[in-house]
Amino acid sequence: MRIHELAKKLGIDSKELLVKLQSLNFPVKSHMSSVDDDTAEIIKNEIVDLKKKEIEENVIEVDFPISVKDLAVKLNKKPSELLSDLLKEGKFLNINQNLDDKMAAEIAYKYKINLKKKPTQEEAILIKTEAKDLKKRAPIVTLMGHIDHGKTSLLDYIRKSKIAEKESGGITQHTGAYQVNLPKGKITFLDTPGHETFTAMRSRGANITDAVILVVASDEGVKPQTEEALDHAKAANVPILVAITKMDKANANPDMVKQQLSKLDLTPEDWGGKTTTVGVSAKTGQGIDELLDLILLQAELLELKADYGRAAVGAVVEARLSKGKGPLVAVLVREGVLKVGDCCVCGHYWGKIKAMNDDRGNNVVTAEPSAPVEVLGLNGVPNPGDQLFVVPDEKSAKEIVERRREEDAKLKLKAPAHFKLEDLYKKVKEEHQKQLKVILKADVGGTLEAVDEALKKISHEEVELVLSHKGVGAINASDVLLAEVTDAIIVGFKVTIDNQARDLAKQKGIEIRVYQIVYELIDDIKAAFEGMLTPQVKKIFVGRARVKAVFKLSKSGIIAGSIIEKGKMQRNLTCQLMRGNKIIFEGKISSLKRFKDDVKEVAEGVECGIGIGYNEIEEGDYIDAYSEELITRRLK
Numbered sequence: 001m002r003i004h005e006l007a008k009k010l011g012i013d014s015k016e017l018l019v020k021l022q023s024l025n026f027p028v029k030s031h032m033s034s035v036d037d038d039t040a041e042i043i044k045n046e047i048v049d050l051k052k053k054e055i056e057e058n059v060i061e062v063d064f065p066i067s068v069k070d071l072a073v074k075l076n077k078k079p080s081e082l083l084s085d086l087l088k089e090g091k092f093l094n095i096n097q098n099l100d101d102k103m104a105a106e107i108a109y110k111y112k113i114n115l116k117k118k119p120t121q122e123e124a125i126l127i128k129t130e131a132k133d134l135k136k137r138a139p140i141v142t143l144m145g146h147i148d149h150g151k152t153s154l155l156d157y158i159r160k161s162k163i164a165e166k167e168s169g170g171i172t173q174h175t176g177a178y179q180v181n182l183p184k185g186k187i188t189f190l191d192t193p194g195h196e197t198f199t200a201m202r203s204r205g206a207n208i209t210d211a212v213i214l215v216v217a218s219d220e221g222v223k224p225q226t227e228e229a230l231d232h233a234k235a236a237n238v239p240i241l242v243a244i245t246k247m248d249k250a251n252a253n254p255d256m257v258k259q260q261l262s263k264l265d266l267t268p269e270d271w272g273g274k275t276t277t278v279g280v281s282a283k284t285g286q287g288i289d290e291l292l293d294l295i296l297l298q299a300e301l302l303e304l305k306a307d308y309g310r311a312a313v314g315a316v317v318e319a320r321l322s323k324g325k326g327p328l329v330a331v332l333v334r335e336g337v338l339k340v341g342d343c344c345v346c347g348h349y350w351g352k353i354k355a356m357n358d359d360r361g362n363n364v365v366t367a368e369p370s371a372p373v374e375v376l377g378l379n380g381v382p383n384p385g386d387q388l389f390v391v392p393d394e395k396s397a398k399e400i401v402e403r404r405r406e407e408d409a410k411l412k413l414k415a416p417a418h419f420k421l422e423d424l425y426k427k428v429k430e431e432h433q434k435q436l437k438v439i440l441k442a443d444v445g446g447t448l449e450a451v452d453e454a455l456k457k458i459s460h461e462e463v464e465l466v467l468s469h470k471g472v473g474a475i476n477a478s479d480v481l482l483a484e485v486t487d488a489i490i491v492g493f494k495v496t497i498d499n500q501a502r503d504l505a506k507q508k509g510i511e512i513r514v515y516q517i518v519y520e521l522i523d524d525i526k527a528a529f530e531g532m533l534t535p536q537v538k539k540i541f542v543g544r545a546r547v548k549a550v551f552k553l554s555k556s557g558i559i560a561g562s563i564i565e566k567g568k569m570q571r572n573l574t575c576q577l578m579r580g581n582k583i584i585f586e587g588k589i590s591s592l593k594r595f596k597d598d599v600k601e602v603a604e605g606v607e608c609g610i611g612i613g614y615n616e617i618e619e620g621d622y623i624d625a626y627s628e629e630l631i632t633r634r635l636k
């Protein structure tokens with residue numbers, strides 16, 4: 001085929017095609033050069049891709065909805081042209097009427113323009129731009145573990161201060177963020193009251209931690225909350241170091257801890273595993289230097305960097321209302337340098353920063369990435385995990401907050417969509433999800449193990465059952481939060497659901513199922529599993545038509561005048577065009593006609609016109625039609 005013929009077929013100018021082909025390094029000299037069929041096919045695909053790419057790159061940003069008149073201005077067309085385009089689609093509009101994003105984009109596409117939604121003010125500020133001043137930042141490390149295992153004391157020793165003594169009852173009531181400045185570098189620590197807070201922050205999108213230190217007391221060993229904390233840490237997908245604390249105690253038994261760790265998939269390095277463990281004491285200081293060195297080493301490996309040059313962004317660690325000062329917000333800076341006087345937005349609030357304190361209560365005027373600071377000046381108390389970001393001025397701050405409030409009010413009207421067993425099939429199709437994540441709770445250790453064993457037996461090469469967490473006792477808020485961030489379902493066996501968990505699950509749309517009979521539990525999980533296996537498609541022969549003549553209709557393209565030799569034909573069935581024993585084309589029966597009328601079905605022995613969206617049909621071809629049935633595959 002000659003280039004000019006091919007150009008005609010592709011509906012483009014032959015000179016243009018020649019230039020494009022030469023730019024794609026096809027060895028063609030003039031538009032009289034000829035190419036073979038295979039090359040023509042390759043060229044066709046290349047040109048289609050090129051056209052698509054050209055449109056993709058030709059971006060115009062607009063706000064939706066947009067009126068016909070405004071769109072015409074943006075596209076540099078006459079409004080009447082757009083109106084006639086719309087009319088062809090069967091839409092009667094006047095120039096002042098609004099188009100939704102889909103309609104407007106379709107019209108723009110015709111004019112080779114990729115119409116995009118203009119980013120909101122907020123999106124424009126938060127958008128990741130090329131870094132202006134990329135530099136090293138301190139690692140952010142979270143301490144997690146069972147209550148009283150020594151997290152706060154460890155930090156105290158490191159900071160050489162006495163936070164634990166100041167705490168009421170010695171229990172950490174809120175999340176503290178602290179930074180230590182060591183000769184080898186800075187480290188930011190987060191001391192969490194419980195892993196729930198950690199996960200709650202993550203569920204708000206604040207994945208702030210670079211590593212987790214799992215704290216296990218050498219005298220008590222691994223406790224249920226240690227395991228819970230570990231699962232929350234694992235869900236965050238960050239490196240985990242283990243600090244075995246209280247090594248000064250007479251009954252310290254680090255070997256027992258190491259053995260327990262091995263069972264939790266955290267086999268210590270000195271036992272041939274991969275997990276770094278350090279024995280420490282907050283009383284004597286044993287092992288603490290080693291721990292700090294290991295953290296800094298880990299940080300080196302992670303090559304942590306932040307852009308010091310951009311407008312500052314941080315995450316709220318905690319926030320409270322102080323009687324004299326108003327809202328006090330502890331923020332961990334993530335990018336940019338936060339300064340006194342900056343105007344910022346945080347959650348549903350905004351304000352100009354009046355003053356900042358570092359973690360020791362000293363006044364500071366700037367805070368670099370990874371630095372924790374307490375910020376004064378917001379007009380309300382945001383939530384932990386909320387993002388704080390600097391905006392150009394008060395006006396944009398107010399606008400962003402207003403918009404957020406409106407959007408939240410709208411969202412509240414909608415029920416949250418999370419993960420339900422029933423949705424599995426849909427989800428598999430949409431996202432190719434091949435993991436079923438489960439949080440399992442049981443009444444006692446024995447049954448927990450029994451159910452776990454039974455679940456492990458349900459297996460298939462395509463889908464994996466992942467236990468995000470298992471534990472003994474009532475289903476609690478921590479389980480619900482973990483389910484939210486890991487997209488798991490919660491399954492309980494002979495347990496209750498505590499009230500807070502019930503409310504939270506309802507609010508977040510997390511499914512909880514509690515069973516009294518183990519077989520029912522297993523059956524439901526099996527059913528969910530089967531729903532996740534890619535269904536097999538079974539083709540069922542419906543009918544065969546012989547093509548007697550081929551003609552072209554202006555509207556419907558090529559139509560095959562045929563007779564049904566076997567079975568019947570139905571519109572929308574899948575079909576194969578057969579020439580002898582060869583499959584020429586596979587597609588769908590897109591149109592089915594009796595004389596001039598569209599029909600849904602044609603019976604055996606009857607003549608009809610069939611369109612399959614393929615133009616090279618020949619007399620004597622056969623069209624075989626099939627229906628498709630999805631079969632759920634059973635587990636063996």
Ligand code: GTP
Nearest residue numbers: 147148149150151152153170171172246281282283
């Ligand atoms: P929560 O914040 O309540 O979860 O506790 P925590 O993990 O922060 O524990 P915390 O540091 O408050 O310590 C609990 C108790 O253990 C306190 O009475 C400490 O004095 C004691 N303790 C902590 N570390 C050590 C240690 O290394 N050696 C000894 N002997 N006691 C310790």
Ligand code: MG
Nearest residue numbers: 151152171172
């Ligand atoms: Mg504490």
